[in-house]
Amino acid sequence: MAIEIPSPPKVGMVSLGCPKALVDSERILTRLRADGYAMSPDYAGADVVLVNTCGFLDSAKEESLAAIGEAIAENGRVIVTGCMGNEADAIRARFPDVLAVTGAHQYEAVVEAVHDAAPPELSPYVDLIPQAYDEAGVKLTPRHYSYLKISEGCNHACSFCIIPSLRGKLASRRIDAVLREAEKLVQAGTRELLVISQDTSAYGVDVRHEERMWKDHPVRTHMTDLARELGGLRDGSGQAPWVRLHYVYPYPHVDAVIPLMAEGLITPYLDIPFQHASPAVLKRMKRPANEARVLERLRAWRDICPDIAIRSSFVVGFPGETEADFEYLLDWLDEAQLDRVGAFRFEPVAGAAANDLPDAVPESLKEERYARIMEKTAAISAAKLQARIGRVLPVILDEVGEPDEDGDIGATGRSQADAPEIDGAVYLRNVPADSAPGDILNVRIEDADEHDLFGAPS
Numbered sequence: 001m002a003i004e005i006p007s008p009p010k011v012g013m014v015s016l017g018c019p020k021a022l023v024d025s026e027r028i029l030t031r032l033r034a035d036g037y038a039m040s041p042d043y044a045g046a047d048v049v050l051v052n053t054c055g056f057l058d059s060a061k062e063e064s065l066a067a068i069g070e071a072i073a074e075n076g077r078v079i080v081t082g083c084m085g086n087e088a089d090a091i092r093a094r095f096p097d098v099l100a101v102t103g104a105h106q107y108e109a110v111v112e113a114v115h116d117a118a119p120p121e122l123s124p125y126v127d128l129i130p131q132a133y134d135e136a137g138v139k140l141t142p143r144h145y146s147y148l149k150i151s152e153g154c155n156h157a158c159s160f161c162i163i164p165s166l167r168g169k170l171a172s173r174r175i176d177a178v179l180r181e182a183e184k185l186v187q188a189g190t191r192e193l194l195v196i197s198q199d200t201s202a203y204g205v206d207v208r209h210e211e212r213m214w215k216d217h218p219v220r221t222h223m224t225d226l227a228r229e230l231g232g233l234r235d236g237s238g239q240a241p242w243v244r245l246h247y248v249y250p251y252p253h254v255d256a257v258i259p260l261m262a263e264g265l266i267t268p269y270l271d272i273p274f275q276h277a278s279p280a281v282l283k284r285m286k287r288p289a290n291e292a293r294v295l296e297r298l299r300a301w302r303d304i305c306p307d308i309a310i311r312s313s314f315v316v317g318f319p320g321e322t323e324a325d326f327e328y329l330l331d332w333l334d335e336a337q338l339d340r341v342g343a344f345r346f347e348p349v350a351g352a353a354a355n356d357l358p359d360a361v362p363e364s365l366k367e368e369r370y371a372r373i374m375e376k377t378a379a380i381s382a383a384k385l386q387a388r389i390g391r392v393l394p395v396i397l398d399e400v401g402e403p404d405e406d407g408d409i410g411a412t413g414r415s416q417a418d419a420p421e422i423d424g425a426v427y428l429r430n431v432p433a434d435s436a437p438g439d440i441l442n443v444r445i446e447d448a449d450e451h452d453l454f455g456a457p458s
């Protein structure tokens with residue numbers, strides 16, 4: 001039976017007040033966009049309306065109350081946040097129907113309230129954030145990393161995917177707006193920006209890579225310009241964020257971002273969803289940038305930037321996949337030596353063209369191939385991680401533990417080769433007592449297993 005894909009809930013936003021409130025609004029919208037919400041430009045189309053209020057002056061309070069009143073009258077499903085949220089009783093007394101009231105800078109609470117009011121329908125087939133939810137339906141991104149969504153929709157027609165019919169053609173966000181959002185995130189404590197979209201390398205194709213002014217110079221709506229500018233951002237203490245590119249198809253112009261990685265301007269990491277390697281399967285999948293010379297290009301990229309980590313995902317058991325196709329994929333993986341690999345068994349999604357293809361692969365065979373690809377990629381990963389033992393690598397901390405009986409503090413972090421949630425971890429011992437999530441430490445790698453590294457600050 002085909003899997004049904006839900007359409008995304010829509011959020012309207014009314015943002016009042018000072019530049020700090022605007023940062024909050026952008027931060028909230030960044031997260032909601034990444035969670036799969038669509039934005040509604042008007043009240044009528046919104047499943048829920050957020051009013052980000054200002055409570056600094058009486059006149060601002062009046063303006064905020066008027067905005068809440070208008071949103072209640074026009075839509076009815078309203079969540080209040082921002083400075084006036086600190087006066088929840090006054091708001092509730094006047095507008096008993098508001099769904100939730102949260103205070104200034106309470107990103108997590110307001111995002112949770114939106115999840116409650118208009119739950120995102122979870123689907124691994126359309127979600128861009130991996131495992132973004134726990135069993136309760138909400139798992140919020142810590143503040144030290146942020147997903148930055150640069151476009152909606154997609155111009156391709158992969159036969160297993162219904163995103164283009166669900167989300168429409170590629171619609172790139174203005175590059176100056178994306179950069180402003182990223183700059184504010186970095187100033188507010190984001191140490192790692194994860195660039196996401198359905199097709200990051202196609203960014204700006206729909207607007208012919210139009211130029212916008214950013215600071216004092218023009219930038220093109222293009223992945224390379226975006227990467228360079230993101231790499232140039234600095235926080236209040238002059239620190240650059242890690243910049244990680246996801247969902248990049250290997251179009252020829254992707255070659256231009258590799259030198260930026262070699263220079264240390266962006267994180268040496270590329271997430272390329274190859275999905276398969278066999279030309280026959282890729283043809284039936286109708287994949288973009290399906291070209292024979294990918295292995296040569298991977299080699300060339302590694303020559304320029306030896307530390308580049310390449311992650312990818314693959315589907316096994318696509319209709320018509322023969323044993324020869326699957327073995328071609330395993331051999332290709334031996335050659336490609338990808339650093340991180342996710343594998344999925346093909347499942348039909350309601351409305352996808354692939355469902356009509358002949359020669360469905362039996363479930364038992366899908367399972368067998370899944371086990372074989374996992375074994376292959378685990379062995380490649382283990383060998384690659386062994387080679388890191390003895391090196392000193394920058395590691396971003398995600399969680400810091402409590403001191404044990406000897407006073408040692410452990411922490412969990414990630415190297416530049418590891419994106420949150422989908423890749424491996426670096427387990428640390430003996431981190432400094434004042435360590436906090438988001439800190440970046442130089443770590444000597446002491447040990448490795450199939451997916452993770454172990455070490456201590458050097």
Ligand code: SF4
Pocket residue numbers: 154155156157158161162163164198199288
């Ligand atoms: S590139 Fe293919 S798989 Fe990705 S969103 Fe577009 S149609 Fe779907």
